[in-house]
Amino acid sequence: MPDLFIDNVTKEFEETVALNNFSLKIKNGEAVVLLGPSGCGKTTLLKTIAGFLKPDQGQIRLGDKIVSDNHEILPPDKREMSMVFQSYAIWPHKTVFQNVAYGLEVRKVPKSELSERVHNALSMVQLDGLEHRYSTELSGGQQQRVALARAFVVDPSLLLLDEPLSNLDANLRVEMREELSDLHNRIGITFIYVTHDQEEAMVLGDRIVLMDHGLKVQEGTPEDLYERPINTFAASFIGTSNIFSGDVIEESTDNSVVMKTDLGPITVQQQLVNIKGKEGTFCIRPEWVKFHNNISTGAVNSFNVKVLKKQYYGKYSRYTVGINDKEISVETTFDSAVSIGDEISMEFPPQYCVCLRQ
Ligand SMILES: Nc1ncnc2c1ncn2[C@@H]1O[C@H](COP(=O)(O)OP(=O)(O)OP(=O)(O)O)[C@@H](O)[C@H]1O
Numbered sequence: 623m624p625d626l627f628i629d630n631v632t633k634e635f636e637e638t639v640a641l642n643n644f645s646l647k648i649k650n651g652e653a654v655v656l657l658g659p660s661g662c663g664k665t666t667l668l669k670t671i672a673g674f675l676k677p678d679q680g681q682i683r684l685g686d687k688i689v690s691d692n693h694e695i696l697p698p699d700k701r702e703m704s705m706v707f708q709s710y711a712i713w714p715h716k717t718v719f720q721n722v723a724y725g726l727e728v729r730k731v732p733k734s735e736l737s738e739r740v741h742n743a744l745s746m747v748q749l750d751g752l753e754h755r756y757s758t759e760l761s762g763g764q765q766q767r768v769a770l771a772r773a774f775v776v777d778p779s780l781l782l783l784d785e786p787l788s789n790l791d792a793n794l795r796v797e798m799r800e801e802l803s804d805l806h807n808r809i810g811i812t813f814i815y816v817t818h819d820q821e822e823a824m825v826l827g828d829r830i831v832l833m834d835h836g837l838k839v840q841e842g843t844p845e846d847l848y849e850r851p852i853n854t855f856a857a858s859f860i861g862t863s864n865i866f867s868g869d870v871i872e873e874s875t876d877n878s879v880v881m882k883t884d885l886g887p888i889t890v891q892q893q894l895v896n897i898k899g900k901e902g903t904f905c906i907r908p909e910w911v912k913f914h915n916n917i918s919t920g921a922v923n924s925f926n927v928k929v930l931k932k933q934y935y936g937k938y939s940r941y942t943v944g945i946n947d948k949e950i951s952v953e954t955t956f957d958s959a960v961s962i963g964d965e966i967s968m969e970f971p972p973q974y975c976v977c978l979r980q
C-alpha cells in the first residue's frame with residue numbers, strides 16, 4: 623500500500639468541529655495508535671479515512687491518489703481497508719460464519735478457499751465451534767471478536783481498529799493484543815488503532831498520535847510521549863504526572879533553569895530558551911521522583927515531605943506526600959518501611975523534570 627496522507631482535514635457536525643485542520647502521514651506497514659479523550663475525533667478520523675465520511679475540507683490520499691475530498695469519495699469497498707467499528711456492527715441476521723465470510727463472497731473467493739480462510743480467522747480470535755451462532759447468542763466480547771475476524775479475513779492492506787478489544791476480559795485482551803502485534807509484524811499490514819488503554823497504546827504503537835478537540839496535540843514514539851510530553855494535557859493524559867509552575871528566576875548556560883515554585887527553587891533541565899522572568903511549567907513522573915527513607919540529603923531539588931497516603935500495588939507502591947499544601951505522587955518499587963505520617967526526603971533529579979508548554 624502506498625503511504626497514507628491526511629491533509630488538512632476538517633469535519634464538522636453542526637456546531638461540533640470533530641476534526642480541525644488535521645494532518646497526519648502514515649507510512650506503509652506502520653502501526654499508529656490514536657489516543658485522546660472521549661469526543662476528540664478518533665472515530666471521525668477513522669471513518670473519514672475509510673470513506674464512510676466525506677471531509678468538509680482537505681483530502682485523504684494514498685500516495686498521489688486522492689481517495690477523499692469535499693467533492694468525491696472512493697467508496698469504502700473500493701479501498702483495500704477494513705474497519706473494526708467501535709459498535710462491532712456485525713449483522714444480526716447472519717451467523718458468525720456468514721458474517722466473517724461476507725467480505726470474501728463479495729470478492730468472489732472460491733468456496734473451498736473461503737471456508738478455510740473463515741475458519742483460520744475464527745480460530746485466531748478463539749471462536750472455533752461458534753460458526754453457526756447468531757449475534758444475539760453471543761456475548762459482547764465474542765461479538766467483538768467476530769468483528770475482528772471479519773476485518774482481517776479479507777487480508778486488507780490497512781486495518782482501522784476502533785477500540786477492538788474494549789469488551790474482552792483482561793487475560794484475553796492481553797492475548798489478543800499479542801496476536802495483533804504478531805499479525806502486524808508478520809504480514810506488515812498498516813494499522814490505525816484507537817484505544818483508551820495506555821498500555822495497549824504503548825505496546826502496539828510504533829507511533830502514538832494524541833488528539834484533543836479535533837486537533838493533533840503530539841505525535842511520536844511511545845517513549846517520546848511518555849518521557850517528553852509537550853504540554854500539561856499530554857503529561858496528564860498519558861500516565862500520571864506531578865505538574866508545577868513558577869517564574870524562571872535563573873537561566874544558566876549548562877542547559878538548566880531555576881523556577882520559583884511552591885516547593886521552593888527547583889532546577890529543571892531546560893528545553894525552552896529565553897524564558898527568564900516568565901512563568902514556566904514542568905512535570906515529573908511519580909516513578910522518577912527519588913525517595914529517601916530519612917530526612918534531607920542535601921542534593922539539588924531535595925526537600926522534606928510528610929507521607930499522607932500509601933497504596934500497595936504488589937509490583938510497586940504509590941505514596942502521596944505533602945509539602946506546603948501541595949500533594950506529590952511518588953512510586954517506588956523497593957520495599958520501604960515508610961508509614962503514613964513519617965517525615966522523609968524527596969528528590970527531583972533535574973534531568974527528569976521535563977519543561978512543558980502550558
Ligand atoms: N453523526 C454525528 N452527528 C453529530 N455529531 C457527531 C456525529 N459524530 C460525531 N459527532 C461529534 O463529533 C465529536 C467527535 O466524535 P467522535 O465519535 O469522533 O469521538 P471519539 O474520539 O471517537 O470519542 P469516543 O472515545 O467516545 O469514541 C463528538 O463531539 C461527537 O459528539
Ligand SMILES: [Mg+2]
Nearest residue numbers: 664665666708
Ligand atoms: Mg469513538
